[in-house]
Structures are given as structure tokens and as C-alpha cells.
Amino acid sequence: MxxxxxxxxxxxxxxxxxxxxxxxxxxxxxxxxxxxxxRLGGEGEGFALALRALDGSRPAVGAQAVGIAQAALDAALAYARERHQFGQPIASFQGIQFMLADMAMHEHAARLMVRHAAARIDRSAASAALESSMAKCFAADAAMKVATDAVQIFGGYGYTREYPVERLMRDAKITQIYEGTNQIQRIVIAREIGAAH
Ligand SMILES: Cc1cc2nc3c(=O)[nH]c(=O)nc-3n(C[C@H](O)[C@H](O)[C@H](O)COP(=O)(O)OP(=O)(O)OC[C@H]3O[C@@H](n4cnc5c(N)ncnc54)[C@H](O)[C@@H]3O)c2cc1C
Structure with a gap:
């Protein structure tokens, strides 16, 4: 155009x-x-071309989500060590430690899935649709969860613009929507594993 x-x-x-x-x-x-x-490609090849482009762009959205999750985890961890309540850092409460552990697991798993999908594309694998959709969908859901939990760990400050975590929560949301919503990714995944024809 x-x-x-x-x-x-x-x-x-x-x-x-x-x-x-x-x-x-x-x-x-x-x-x-x-x-x-x-026109890009030959006549009638547009749809396949567009789908191939999505195989490459979905892990990129996954990488965006991993970055948001990492930033939210880093901010929450630093704040949990610094903020004292009941005479001790909130990081010493097991309830907060378990949240941080779950956040770290989600961020790490998302990062590995994005790297795996990207590696398949770099090696020109025959198809990367399954891994690309899985990586985008998982990383986006992880970013949304981790950013929301980071806001929770910041307590009332998390809901204000004094700290970066409310922005990370707003930024995480788009990764569940664009480059195909996460509902659409699940449709692709179900089709690729043979659950739907
Ligand atoms: C900030 C931003 C930037 C964007 N940038 C670009 C861009 O650069 N290029 C571009 O082409 N597009 C872009 N988009 C568009 C984006 O990719 C679409 O908004 C997105 O793919 C969802 O499509 P839709 O808005 O038409 O939602 P709809 O298709 O109307 O979906 C509405 C809801 O219904 C669900 N739904 C739809 N179909 C099904 C189904 N079969 N089964 C189950 N649930 C379903 C969806 O998951 C969603 O929850 C951008 C959007 C935003 C917000």
C-alpha cells in the first residue's frame, strides 16, 4: 500500500x-x-504468506511479554525487600515469597518457549505455527499474571502512577490481544495438535 x-x-x-x-x-x-x-508473492499465495509472517511475528510479541514480565518481577522483588510491615520486610512473608516464586516460574517458562519458537524459525523449520502460537499465548498470559501480581505486591502504591507496575499491567494486556488474540492462538494450537480439523 x-x-x-x-x-x-x-x-x-x-x-x-x-x-x-x-x-x-x-x-x-x-x-x-x-x-x-x-503484490507480494504470486497470485493466490497471499493467505499462506500472511500465515508465515505470523509465525515470525508471534514470538516477537512473546518476547515483548517476557520483557514486561521480567520488569514486573524485578520491580516487585526490589520493593518486597525494601517495604517493611509488622517489623519485617514483606519479602520475609511466605505469602509474598510464593507469589514471587510463581512469577519467576512463569517468566522463565515464557522466556524458554519464546527462545524455542525463535530457534525453530532461525533454523527454517518446516513449520513453526504450533510453537509460535504457544509461545505468544503463554508469554502473554504470563506477563498479564506477573504484572497483576506485581501491582498486588506494591499494595496501594501499585495502583498509583508513582511506581512503574501499573503501566506494566496496562502494557501486558495488549500482548493477549494483538497478533491474534489468545483465543485465536488456542484455536491454532488445538488445530496443530490434531484436536480440531
Ligand atoms: C494497539 C493495537 C495495535 C494493533 N496493531 C495492528 C497491526 O499493526 N496490524 C494489524 O493488522 N492489526 C493490528 N491490530 C489489530 C489486532 O491484531 C486485532 O485487534 C486483534 O487481532 C483482534 O481482532 P479484533 O479486534 O477484530 O477482535 P474480534 O475478532 O472482534 O474478537 C473479539 C473477541 O472475540 C474473540 N473471538 C473472535 N473469534 C473467536 C473464535 N473463533 N473463537 C473464540 N473467540 C473468538 C476474540 O478472542 C476476542 O476476545 C492492533 C490492535 C491494537 C489494539
Whole structure:
């Protein structure tokens, strides 16, 4: 697509819950004709081409989610060591330790799944659809859980803009939605393992 094509228009700038440093606009196509010279791949190959592109871009969203989870874990761990209640750091309470342990497990598992999917793509594996969808879906759910738990560990401060964890929670949400929602990833996974035809 090129900006001058008749029928092509750029929509309004969206006001978003998170990833506000990344501008988002809709692109409107109304009876828009694209010349053959601009076509990617051969005629009729577009759908397969688009699906292959998703195999590569889904682990990238997974990597974004792993980064958010790591940041949330780091912030929560540092705060839990520093914040004192009932005469001791909140990190000394088993209830907080178990939350941090679960957060660390989710972040670590997500990282390994993203690396595995990325390695398959780097090695030009015949298909990486299953691993890509699993990595994106798991890492996004992990980021949402870890960021939400980080807000909890910060207590009331977690809900304010004084600390970074509320932003991480808002930013985590998009990873469950774009590049195919996590419902769509589960449809792909079910199909790839042979549960649906
Ligand atoms: C910040 C942002 C950036 C984006 N960037 C891009 C971009 O660069 N390029 C691009 O092409 N798109 C982009 N998108 C679009 C994004 O990929 C879609 O919004 C997303 O894939 C979901 O599609 P939808 O909004 O049409 O939801 P819908 O398809 O309307 O889904 C609504 C709900 O129904 C569920 N659902 C739908 N179908 C099924 C089903 N069969 N079974 C079970 N549940 C189902 C969904 O999971 C979701 O919960 C962006 C969106 C956002 C918010």
C-alpha cells in the first residue's frame, strides 16, 4: 500500500490503555485497487504468506511479554525487600515469597518457549505455527499474571502512577490481544495438535 492510492485513508490516532509510546491508527481501504507491481508473492499465495509472517511475528510479541514480565518481577522483588510491615520486610512473608516464586516460574517458562519458537524459525523449520502460537499465548498470559501480581505486591502504591507496575499491567494486556488474540492462538494450537480439523 502507498499513501497516494485512491480509496486509501489513515484513521484517527487512537487513545489507548497501554503501549502509549507507540502510536496506533486504523488504515481504511475503500474500493482501493493495488497494482500488480505491488503484490507480494504470486497470485493466490497471499493467505499462506500472511500465515508465515505470523509465525515470525508471534514470538516477537512473546518476547515483548517476557520483557514486561521480567520488569514486573524485578520491580516487585526490589520493593518486597525494601517495604517493611509488622517489623519485617514483606519479602520475609511466605505469602509474598510464593507469589514471587510463581512469577519467576512463569517468566522463565515464557522466556524458554519464546527462545524455542525463535530457534525453530532461525533454523527454517518446516513449520513453526504450533510453537509460535504457544509461545505468544503463554508469554502473554504470563506477563498479564506477573504484572497483576506485581501491582498486588506494591499494595496501594501499585495502583498509583508513582511506581512503574501499573503501566506494566496496562502494557501486558495488549500482548493477549494483538497478533491474534489468545483465543485465536488456542484455536491454532488445538488445530496443530490434531484436536480440531
Ligand atoms: C494497539 C493495537 C495495535 C494493533 N496493531 C495492528 C497491526 O499493526 N496490524 C494489524 O493488522 N492489526 C493490528 N491490530 C489489530 C489486532 O491484531 C486485532 O485487534 C486483534 O487481532 C483482534 O481482532 P479484533 O479486534 O477484530 O477482535 P474480534 O475478532 O472482534 O474478537 C473479539 C473477541 O472475540 C474473540 N473471538 C473472535 N473469534 C473467536 C473464535 N473463533 N473463537 C473464540 N473467540 C473468538 C476474540 O478472542 C476476542 O476476545 C492492533 C490492535 C491494537 C489494539
Amino acid at each position: 502507498e499513501p497516494g492510492f485512491p480509496g486509501f485513508a489513515v484513521g484517527k490516532l487512537e487513545r489507548k490503555m497501554g503501549i502509549r509510546g507507540s502510536p496506533t491508527v486504523a488504515l481504511h481501504l475503500t474500493d482501493c485497487e493495488v497494482p500488480v507491481a505491488n
